[in-house]
Structure formats: structure tokens, C-alpha cells
Amino acid sequence: MEKHPPPKKTTVGPKKFSIPVCGSISLLCMANGTRKAGQGSKWIRPSTRQAIYHRDGFCCAYCGEAAEHGHVLTLDHVQACELGGTNDPSNLVTACLSCNSAKRDLSMRDWFALLRDKGVDTTKLSAKIRRAVRRPLDRAEGRRLARIRKSA
Numbered sequence: 062m063e064k065h066p067p068p069k070k071t072t073v074g075p076k077k078f079s080i081p082v083c084g085s086i087s088l089l090c091m092a093n094g095t096r097k098a099g100q101g102s103k104w105i106r107p108s109t110r111q112a113i114y115h116r117d118g119f120c121c122a123y124c125g126e127a128a129e130h131g132h133v134l135t136l137d138h139v140q141a142c143e144l145g146g147t148n149d150p151s152n153l154v155t156a157c158l159s160c161n162s163a164k165r166d167l168s169m170r171d172w173f174a175l176l177r178d179k180g181v182d183t184t185k186l187s188a189k190i191r192r193a194v195r196r197p198l199d200r201a202e203g204r205r206l207a208r209i210r211k212s213a
């Protein structure tokens with residue numbers, strides 16, 4: 062009888078990965094063709110936006126980059142609007158500009174395939190995102206953060 066099964070292999074994906082989107086190009090894309098054309102950032106209340114950033118720890122849900130490292134945070138539709146995704150917080154995650162621009166309107170399936178090509182463990186990532194969107198929003202904190210931003 063085999064008493065010792067082989068040890069389970071645990072793979073840890075790289076925390077960071079590079080996405081071939083040049084900063085200036087992605088900024089240009091955001092300015093010229095946001096996914097909610099013509100609405101700018103007005104499709105979501107500033108307080109809800111801040112509450113989602115707060116829920117996600119002000120870090121990109123995909124690559125983990127934090128706002129304090131100079132990364133611009135955006136909200137990403139887990140399921141793209143074009144694919145029937147809603148503006149509900151349960152369909153929104155914090156994403157850095159670089160990830161958001163790279164994902165664009167890809168389905169999660171295509172986006173994860175792209176990330177897998179870059180060596181990301183998408184099984185863990187998908188579990189992490191599922192957990193993130195289920196966390197309740199701290200609306201009061203969102204309103205407080207939105208007020209600070211407004212007066213800044």
C-alpha cells in the first residue's frame with residue numbers, strides 16, 4: 062500500500078505582471094473612448110466609487126498595485142457592460158488604469174486567458190475577485206472619502 066501520496070504542488074503566481082500598455086497610450090484610450098461613452102465618470106456616485114475602492118483596500122483587484130504607489134485607480138466591470146454586466150457594486154472591482162485598459166471589454170474568460178499567458182494563477186485570482194465583490198460596502202466611509210476628495 063502506498064502510504065505517502067506525492068506532496069500537493071502549490072503554485073504561487075507572481076504578484077505583479079506587466080501588461081504591454083504604455084501609460085500615455087492607456088490614458089489616451091481612457092480619454093477618448095471610455096466604456097460609458099459620453100458619461101465620463103458620472104455613471105456612478107462618487108461615494109459608491111470610493112466605497113468600492115475602500116472595500117478592495119485601494120488596490121487593483123487584478124495585479125494588487127496600490128493607489129499609494131502612484132497608480133491611478135479605476136472601477137472595472139467584472140462582466141463588461143457590453144456583455145450584460147451591470148453597474149452594481151457586485152459587478153465592480155477596483156482596477157489600476159493599466160489592467161483596466163488591458164482588459165477593455167474582454168469577457169472574464171478572455172481576460173483570464175490573457176493573464177494566464179503572463180503567468181498569473183487565475184484560479185486564485187478568480188476566487189479572490191469573487192470574495193471581493195461579495196464584501197459589503199461601507200457606504201458611510203465612501204461618503205466620507207468622496208467629501209475629502211471633493212474638498213481636496
Ligand SMILES: [Zn+2]
Pocket residue numbers: 121122123124125126156157158159160161
Ligand atoms: Zn492592475
